[in-house]
Structures are given as structure tokens and as C-alpha cells.
Amino acid sequence: MSIWEYANPKKFIATTTPLVPWLLGVSIALLVGGLIWGFFFTPDDFRQGSTVKIFYLHVPSALMAINVWFMMLITSLVWLVRRHHVSALAARAAAPIGIIMTVMALITGAIWGQPMWGTWWAWDPRLTSFLILFLFYLGYMALWEAIEDPDTAADLTSVLCIVGSVFAVLSRYAVNFWNQGLHQPASLSLDKEENVADVFWYPALVCIAGFVLLFVALVLMRTATEIRVRRIKALEARMRS
Amino acid sequence: MIPDLGKYAVEVLTAYGVSIALLVLIVGLSVQRSRKVRAQLADVEARRDAAR
């Protein structure tokens, strides 16, 4: 029994379809729970006031925005090496979720930045690299849309994803060099000292878990959709001939 | 009901509103597309079976 068995589209659909409603349910429960916990039952920060509540949305979405791209990189590599169609389709299915997460991180950040820094937007390294990440997602999705032949599209987007990852990392260091920012350093390092206080931390953990599960549920669902779309095309092509 | 949000109430509520709207949007779009494609596939498969 190896993980590659799930690369069979039929098996993938059969295994994941019953899972999706459960995952979706649990993730929504976690999100609702975490957000209610964060929104109603945590104190205000003594300097930031109630804006600290944006934390529960901003941090998980920012985390997901990066990790979705990372997941796309891995599935793209799997497609290029092992030629499993499910893998390529999973990358395609993940991209729109990633772009939504990026937009969410940018918008919540802007709303948070307005009262705290006195500006909606600053050309700060972290903000700028998220904007660049947004552009990468856009290009990636546009390339998928533009190419008709599915295998060609999968190949080219995979290559783009790999090259894009290298340049995304480069850009991250380049903007660091270019401007010192307003943004605080990572609040989620494993080093306990640097973390935010526990009161804010536990609800945030629940929210992060909710976001991750929501992403997993959506990716499984959307991948199954992509598989079906491809099957429809194949059947129609066969009937026409 | 809503806790005292102080002077930042507007910001916090917009952030929550926008984020939840975005989440609902992506979930809704995925579910809707999934349903549509499923129906289409069932339709195509039925036509194929009829043709055979």
C-alpha cells in the first residue's frame, strides 16, 4: 500500500469524496469557534486596542498564502517526475485558494495598518513580497487558462511554478535589502520568547487549524472537479469520433 | 452582544467582514462548480450509455 495508489483518479475520487463534507464541517466548526473565541473572549492589547483581533485572520491567511504556493511547488515537481495527472490538477485546484488567501492577508493587513502605522500601504519588505506573490499567482492561473492541451498546460505551469519559486525567494531577499520595514518580525517562530502572549496564541492556533483543514477540504473537492472536467472532455471527444 | 471595540470598531469589523466574505466566496464557488461539473458528467455518461 503506497501513497501513489491515490494517484489513480478513480481511487482518488472514491477516497476523498466521502471525506470532503467531514473536513469542511470540522474546518468550519474550528473557524467559527476560533474566531468567536478570538473576537469575544480575548482582551484588547494595551497598545493596539481591539485591532489585535485582526490577528486571527491576518496571520492564518498569510501563512496559508505562502504554504499553498509551497504545496503547488511540490505537486508540480511530482507531476514532472512521476507524471501523475492528479498531482498536476491538485496544483491547479490550489491556485485560486492561494490567491484568495493572499488577497485576504493584504486586505486585513491594510485595514490593520491604517490605525497602527497611519497608512494603508507601505513599501515594506513583507507587504511588498506578498504583492509579488499575488502577481505570481495571477500569472500562474493565467497560464493554465491560456493553454488548451491539458498536458502541455500542466507541464508549462509546473516549470513556471519552479522558476517562479526561485524568483519569489530572490525577491523576498531583494526587498529586504531595498527597504527596512514597519512590519514586525514573524510572530510565529518556534522560539517561545518571541511569540505573542498565550491569550492571543491559543485562539489563533484554532484558527490556523481551521484554515489548514478548510484548504485541504477545498483542494480535494476542487481536484475532484478538475478530474471530472477532464473526464467529460475525454468522453465527449470519444463520442464525437 | 458585540464586545466594546473602542475606537477601532470600524476597522476590526470591516476586516472580519471582508475576510469572511472572501472565505464564503471561495467555498461557494468551489461547491457550485463541483455540483455543476458533477451534473454535467452524469449527463455525459448517461448519453454515452444510451448510445451504446
Added chain:
Amino acid sequence: MIALLRRDLALAVRAGGGFGLGLAFFLIVVVLVPFGVGPEAALLTLIAPGILWVAALLAALLSLDRIFALDFEDGSLPLLATSPLPLEGVALIKGIAHWITTGLPLTLAAPALGFLLNLAPSAYVWLFASLALGTPALSMIGTFGAALTVGLRRGGLLMSLLVLPLYVPTLIFGAEAVRRGADGLGAATPLLMLAGITLGSFALLPFAASAALRVNLK
């Protein structure tokens, strides 16, 4: 490989589009900016490095879709792919040819356009050096973008969307080098980074570009 380079250069010179159009575009962008931001000399001095770099980048972008499109249309690209020359080598040569026809003239013309924007006198050397080091990376990254979109109708717009984010690091280090040079600070670090990006792209991107070409020619 040399023969291919000669052929590409000869074609570019004879068609005339390569040199002329890119340079003219560069000139027009640089001329338009003062109309947009106003004629204050101090302001122009401040923003000149960035404008020159952005204009050079756009001018390089303009001619990218010609890299493979012409060869693809007349069928010589599949011939090149089946020739004994490795496709990686073809991609590399295409990148170099693009640089000689656009990047090099841009680099040579940039100091002259610096006068128009009232560039600080100490920055001319750095402008020239950063463009000389950075534009090859622009050409090579662009070759990769062109290889990705070669088979597409209306690929030009899509290619801009794909290539421009990849240009970010080059642009940042290039413009930063000129800015630091203008302020009399040490510009060695950004220049070294720029050279690193250029060498890295020349070492790795031909492989990515040829992979994309193979897929598109399949």
C-alpha cells in the same frame, strides 16, 4: 552555436525592428515621465535611476515575443530542436542574441538619456555598470518567458504578466546600485547581487526554457 548567433543577429539587423524599436521606446518612456511628474530638476534627479531602469526593463520586454515567435512560425524552431545542437544551447544563444540587439544598445544609450532626467553626475558610471550587468538577466529571463508562451496566440500580454514579476529582483538591485552610486555610497553590494542574478539565470534558465520549448514543440 556561433552560426546560430550570427544568423539571429543578421535577421535582427535586417528586420530593423530589434534595435530601433526598443531604443525608441526607451527614449519615449524617459521623455514622457517629466511630462507626468513635472519638470522640477531636483525631483527628476531623485527618481532618475528608477525611471531609467524601469524604462530599460519595459523596452527589453517589448521585443521578447520575437525571440521564438518568428522561428516558430516559419518552422525553423522544430529544425533547431532536432539539430545536433542541444536545445539548451539554442535557448542560451537566443538569450544572448536578444541581449546584443536590445540590452547592449539600451546600456549604451542610457547615459545619454540620463542628461534628460538630470541624473546626478556621480551616478553615470553606476548606471552604465548596473545596466551592463543586469540587462543580460532581463534577456535570459525573457527568453524563458517567451519559451513558455511560444505556441500561444495572443501570448504577448500573458508573457508580460509572467515575466514582469520575475524581473523584480533584477530591477531592485539595479536601481538600488544607481541610487547608492548617486548618493556616493558603496554600490558594490547591489552590483554583486546583480551579477549573481545574471550568472545564475544564464546557468539555470536555459534548462527551464528548453524544457518549456520541448513541451511546446511536442
